[in-house]
Amino acid sequence: MFRRIFFTALVAGLLGGVGISVIQEFTTTPIILHAEEFESSGSSDTHKHSQYKNGISFIASAHAHGPATADGDQGSGPGDRLERLLFTMLANVLTAVGYALILTACYALSGRPVNGQTGVLWGFAGFGIASLAPALGLPPEVPGAMAADLANRQIWWFLCVAATAAGIWAMVFRSGTTWMIAGIVAIALPHLIGAPQPESIGGNVPPEIAAHFVAASLVTAAIFWCAIGWLAGTFWERSSPAEAGEA
Amino acid sequence: MTQNVQNSAAAADARVTVLTPAVLALLLGAFLVLGTGFAHSDTIHNAAHDTRHSFAFPCH
Numbered sequence: 001m002f003r004r005i006f007f008t009a010l011v012a013g014l015l016g017g018v019g020i021s022v023i024q025e026f027t028t029t030p031i032i033l034h035a036e037e038f039e040s041s042g043s044s045d046t047h048k049h050s051q052y053k054n055g056i057s058f059i060a061s062a063h064a065h066g067p068a069t070a071d072g073d074q075g076s077g078p079g080d081r082l083e084r085l086l087f088t089m090l091a092n093v094l095t096a097v098g099y100a101l102i103l104t105a106c107y108a109l110s111g112r113p114v115n116g117q118t119g120v121l122w123g124f125a126g127f128g129i130a131s132l133a134p135a136l137g138l139p140p141e142v143p144g145a146m147a148a149d150l151a152n153r154q155i156w157w158f159l160c161v162a163a164t165a166a167g168i169w170a171m172v173f174r175s176g177t178t179w180m181i182a183g184i185v186a187i188a189l190p191h192l193i194g195a196p197q198p199e200s201i202g203g204n205v206p207p208e209i210a211a212h213f214v215a216a217s218l219v220t221a222a223i224f225w226c227a228i229g230w231l232a233g234t235f236w237e238r239s240s241p242a243e244a245g246e247a
Numbered sequence: 248m249t250q251n252v253q254n255s256a257a258a259a260d261a262r263v264t265v266l267t268p269a270v271l272a273l274l275l276g277a278f279l280v281l282g283t284g285f286a287h288s289d290t291i292h293n294a295a296h297d298t299r300h301s302f303a304f305p306c307h
Contacts, residue, residue, distance in 0.1 A: 002271075004266075005269065009272060016259070087294040088297040090294075091295035091297075091298035095284060098276045108265045111265070138303070138305060141306065142300065156303075185261070217303050221303065224302075238278055
């Protein structure tokens with residue numbers, strides 16, 4: 001079982017991580033690069049917005065990155081374009097393997113047969129849990145957007161994902177009205193509490209670019225999750241007969 | 248009756264066989280996602296910057 005879970009997740013994560021890196025080059029990355037032109041525009045002084053102190057951080061503050069430069073400054077984004085692409089691909093693969101491990105563990109724990117087709121449904125649930133639900137409170141952000149305190153946003157994101165996962169589990173894997181209501185409450189709760197929002201708005205990046213990025217990020221995430229679900233489901237099913245002999 | 252007892256014992260065994268590796272996979276998966284998406288280290292942030300924005304992890 002160890003080998004089956006880890007083999008499935010590793011292959012699905014590697015293929016999915018490399019695949020999504022290629023797709024990002026056409027969807028989200030051009031918008032990030034475009035936004036970074038505005039992020040630093042009209043302000044060689046990166047501390048320009050540091051007057052927003054109370055729980056507000058601005059992306060172009062002292063510790064943030066600037067547009068990709070090859071000077072290797074502390075706090076800069078990854079250097080030249082190729083280096084940046086390789087780092088992003090590495091981070092994508094690690095994230096994809098991580099998500100694939102969680103997804104495959106859920107396949108195993110469900111005790112239900114999963115193949116490529118049903119894997120897509122699992123992947124779509126992952127998209128709803130990790131991308132769609134948190135996006136309602138914390139929309140995907142371009143560099144240069146105003147945002148609330150990072151740690152608070154991270155805590156809310158984590159709570160939202162955990163609550164949505166628990167809610168979907170209750171609604172899909174348990175039966176009865178009580179579980180259904182409990183599931184709806186769990187999914188709604190993080191949004192009733194509310195995500196941390198910035199006290200001021202009005203970053204340098206035009207809203208048209210920010211809006212486009214939200215759509216691009218969500219579409220890319222949907223492709224990623226369906227692909228990961230399908231890949232993991234396919235390899236999960238294929239590794240089944242060998243496992244039967246082993247166990 | 249005996250068959251039922253054997254079946255439920257086998258099911259319990261299968262559950263235990265699944266539980267340990269599945270929980271380990273969950274923990275390792277969470278570690279990887281939190282490491283690339285959430286770690287506050289500047290080095291990791293810079294390397295994973297575009298990934299964090301694309302996946303809509305809270306960034307900066």
